[in-house]
Amino acid sequence: ERLKMSWNLDxxxxxxxxxxxDVDGTLTPxxxxxxxxxxxxxxxxxxxxxxxxxxxxxxxxxxxxLPEGILHGVKGVYASCGNEYYVKDNIFYxxxxxxxxxxxxxxxxxxNNKSEYQKRYGNHIEHRSGMLNFSVVGRNASxxxxxxxxxxxxxxxxxxxxxxxxxHMFPDIEATVGGQISIDIYPKGKxxxxxxxxxxxxxxxxxxxxxxxxxxxxxxxxxxxxxxxxETHNVKGYKDTWxxxxxxxxxxxxxxxxxxxxxxxxxQ
Ligand code: M1P
Numbered sequence: 001e002r003l004k005m006s007w008n009l010d011x012x013x014x015x016x017x018x019x020x021x022d023v024d025g026t027l028t029p030x031x032x033x034x035x036x037x038x039x040x041x042x043x044x045x046x047x048x049x050x051x052x053x054x055x056x057x058x059x060x061x062x063x064x065x066l067p068e069g070i071l072h073g074v075k076g077v078y079a080s081c082g083n084e085y086y087v088k089d090n091i092f093y094x095x096x097x098x099x100x101x102x103x104x105x106x107x108x109x110x111x112n113n114k115s116e117y118q119k120r121y122g123n124h125i126e127h128r129s130g131m132l133n134f135s136v137v138g139r140n141a142s143x144x145x146x147x148x149x150x151x152x153x154x155x156x157x158x159x160x161x162x163x164x165x166x167x168h169m170f171p172d173i174e175a176t177v178g179g180q181i182s183i184d185i186y187p188k189g190k191x192x193x194x195x196x197x198x199x200x201x202x203x204x205x206x207x208x209x210x211x212x213x214x215x216x217x218x219x220x221x222x223x224x225x226x227x228x229x230x231e232t233h234n235v236k237g238y239k240d241t242w243x244x245x246x247x248x249x250x251x252x253x254x255x256x257x258x259x260x261x262x263x264x265x266x267x268q
Contacts, residue, residue, distance in 0.1 A: 015050050018201040020224075022192075022217050023055040025209035027238050028065050030179040031057075031146070038242050043069045045245055050201065054078040054192050054208075056178040056216045058128045059086060081184055081216060082194040083130025095130030097187060103170055107134050110162060117152060121145060131186035133178070141181060150180040159183050160214050176216040184216050192220035203229040207241050231263045240267045 024030045027042065034042070051074040055062055059079045062071065071077060077086045083095040104125065111124050121138035133139070136158065137149040153159050163175035163183050175185045204224045208217030211234040221232045235241050244265075 015201045017050065017203040017205065018199055019046075019049055019051045020054050020195070020199075020204065020206045020220070021051065021241070022208035022210070023053055023062060023065060024057060024179045025237060026207050026235055026241055027053075029238065031061070031065070033065050034067075034070070035238070038238055039067060039070070041242065041245075043067075043073060046070065046073050050075055052076050052078060052195070052199070054082060054195050054217075054220060056081050056133070056184045056192075059084065059091075076198075078192070078195045080128040080131050081186060081190070082192050083128070083186065083190055085195075085198070095190060097130045097132070097190070099127075099132055099185070100170065100173075103132075103166070103173065103185070106166070106169065107132075111136055115158065116156065117149060117158065119145065119149070130190055131184055133182050133184055135182035137181050139182070146181050153181075163214060174219075176218065177210065177214055178216045192217060193223040195220065196223050203227075203231075205231045205233075207233045207235055207244070209235050209237065225262070225264065229262060231265070233265045234267060236267045 021027055027038070028034045053062070053071075053074055053076075055078070057065075057079060059077070062077065062079060072088045075087070076092075078084070079086065080094075083097070085092045085094075107125055111120065115136045117136050119137055119141075121141040123139035124135055126133040126135075126139060135141075137145060141149065159177045159182075163177060166173060166175040166185060172188050173185060174188050174191055175183050176191065178184045204227050206217075206221060206224050208221060210217040211221040211232060212218060221234070224230045224232055233241070233244055235244070
C-alpha cells in the first residue's frame with residue numbers, strides 16, 4: 001500500500017549518477033554496527049552525492065547499525081528488500097504481504113521436523129512489511145551461535161536448498177539468501193529490484209555482497225546490468241567497499257577510465 005507522499009515517486013527526478021548500497025556485509029559486518037573509522041569516511045563521502053540504501057533488514061535494525069548522519073545523509077532508505085521506503089524518519093510507502101497458510105506450515109515443519117541443524121533459539125519467522133524473514137536457528141541466536149550456523153550452512157547449503165524448495169512449491173513467491181542465518185521471502189518481483197521504479201539516472205553504481213544467483217542482491221544487480229551505464233561491485237565485505245570508494249570516488253566522481261561504461265567487479 002502506497003502512502004501519500006509530498007513528492008511524486010511515479011515521476012522520478014532524473015539525475016546523472018546514483019550510488020546504491022546494500023547494508024549488511026557491504027557497509028557493515030552482518031547485523032553489526034558500522035565501524036567508527038569507515039562511518040566517518042562514509043558520512044563525508046555521501047555528502048553532495050545521490051546515495052540510496054537497499055537492505056533486506058527492516059528500519060529498526062538499520063537504526064541499530066547506522067547513525068543518523070548516514071540514514072539522514074542519504075537521499076532515501078529502502079528497507080525490507082524495497083518493501084518500505086524512508087526519507088529521513090518519514091515512511092513514504094510500505095507493501096503488505098499475507099503469506100499463504102501452507103507456506104507458514106511448511107516453514108514450521110522445517111524447523112520442527114526437517115532441518116538437520118539441532119539448535120533453536122527462537123524468533124524463527126519474522127513478519128516485515130511486504131516480506132517474511134525465516135531462520136532455522138532463530139533471530140535470537142547470539143553472535144557465536146549465528147557464526148556456528150553460518151559455517152554449517154556454508155557446507156550444508158540448507159538455506160539455498162530451502163529457498164529453491166519454497167520457490168518450487170509456491171511459484172508466486174521468491175526466497176533469497178540474505179545475511180548469515182536467514183532467508184528473505186516475498187511475492188515474486190517484490191525484491192530489491194523494485195527500487196529502480198523510483199530512480200531515473202544516467203549511471204547506476206551498486207555495491208552489494210549477495211549478487212550471486214539466490215542472493216538477495218541478485219535481482220537488483222541484474223536489473224542494473226540492463227541499464228546502459230552501470231557498475232556493480234560484488235564485494236566480500238565493507239573493507240572492499242571502503243577501498244573501492246577511496247580509490248575510485250574520493251572527492252570527485254570516478255576518473256578511472258574503466259568506469260566510463262559498464263563494469264561488473266567481482267571481489268576475491
Ligand atoms: O541485509 C541482509 C540481511 O540481514 C539480516 O540477515 P541475517 O540475520 O541472516 O544475518 C536479515 O535482516 C536479512 O533479512 C537481511 O536480508
